[in-house]
Amino acid sequence: KNEVEQSPQNLTAQEGEFITINCSYSVGISALHWLQQHPGGGIVSLFMLSSGKKKHGRLIATINIQEKHSSLHITASHPRDSAVYICANRRGSQGNLIFGKGTKLSVKP
Amino acid sequence: GAGVSQSPSNKVTEKGKDVELRCDPISGHTALYWYRQSLGQGLEFLIYFQGNSAPDKSGLPSDRFSAERTGGSVSTLTIQRTQQEDSAVYLCASSASPSNTDTQYFGPGTRLTVL
Numbered sequence: 001k002n003e004v005e006q007s008p009q010n011l012t013a014q015e016g017e018f019i020t021i022n023c024s025y026s027v028g029i030s031a032l033h034w035l036q037q038h039p040g041g042g043i044v045s046l047f048m049l050s051s052g053k054k055k056h057g058r059l060i061a062t063i064n065i066q067e068k069h070s071s072l073h074i075t076a077s078h079p080r081d082s083a084v085y086i087c088a089n090r091r092g093s094q095g096n097l098i099f100g101k102g103t104k105l106s107v108k109p
Numbered sequence: 110g111a112g113v114s115q116s117p118s119n120k121v122t123e124k125g126k127d128v129e130l131r132c133d134p135i136s137g138h139t140a141l142y143w144y145r146q147s148l149g150q151g152l153e154f155l156i157y158f159q160g161n162s163a164p165d166k167s168g169l170p171s172d173r174f175s176a177e178r179t180g181g182s183v184s185t186l187t188i189q190r191t192q193q194e195d196s197a198v199y200l201c202a203s204s205a206s207p208s209n210t211d212t213q214y215f216g217p218g219t220r221l222t223v224l
Contacts, residue, residue, distance in 0.1 A: 033213075041198060043215035086152065096142055096154040096165065097213070 003027055004089045006100035013107050019074035021103045023087030026068065033088040033097060034061050034072050043086075046072070077107045111135070113216035115201050121222045122191055130186045130219045134203030141184050142204075142213065143176055147197040155199075158184060159206075191223045 005024045013019055025032070034046040047054050047061040049070070054061050058077075063070040074081055084104050088097040114133045122128050134141050143155040154168035158178045169175070173191075178184040188195055198218040204211040 035215075041218055041220075043200065043202075045212045045214070048212060088152075096157045096168065097144075097152075098154065099144075099152040101151040 002100070003098050004087055004100040006085075006087050006103050008103060009101065010104045011106070013077050013105070015078055015107055015109050017077050017107075019072075019077050019081070019105065019107075021072045021085050021087075021105070023070045023072070023100055024068060025070075025087075025089045027089070028068075029065075029089050031090045032063055032070050033090065034070075035086040035088060037084040037086060037102070039083070046085075074105075079107045079109050082106050113201055113203050113214050115199075115216040115219050117219060118217065119220045119222075121224065123224050124193060125190055127187065127189045128191055128221065130188075130199050130221070132184045132186070132201030132203075132216060134182065134184070134201070135214055136182075138203035138205050138214075139181065140204045140206055140211070140213075141178055142202045143184070143186050144200045144202065145197040146200060146218075147194075150197075152200070155186070188221075191221075193223050196221055196223045 007022045031050045033048050037043045058075045060073040084102040086102045087100040116131045139160045141158045144152050146152045156176045157165040173189045176186045198220050200218045201216040202213040204213045
């Protein structure tokens, strides 16, 4: 079993829909990351959180430490949100990230 | 300011040849990471440098893989006697420190194809 599990693997939505991507992890973390990878391949860090909730524009990330679960929400989705969203776990003092397999989101106009 | 840069952007090589991939981190960043993304697979950790400490090599898949970081800045990932299964996108990232609060900034990657 992977340390970091994401669902769904693929998600198709209509423009304007509310999107939720889920991430579960099996070991304790020091920080959980949400990353975005565009079709061209570039990876951008969206959020890094160890508790509670963070918001940036139409994106919201939440984490429940007790349940070892995080969610990424996109409000009023837009075709430009189409990308692969990756959840990654950072354990303790280790610097490297352990990645989920990603959720491929396609938002149709 | 300049982000993380990697070169070359694409590399095609023949099986058995050695390749070198270069990463220029953001100036002043002490932590540098190498990851790879194989076709249809997720990202996986390869190696991590932090300042002058010994690197964490725990993710390197075989002894054909090695990396160095000169002067705490530029890093080179070397793959010797390349195999077809080494074909992947190799990504470099850097952060100001390995602290939990520091974002990792990713380079554009080097797409390696081994024929």
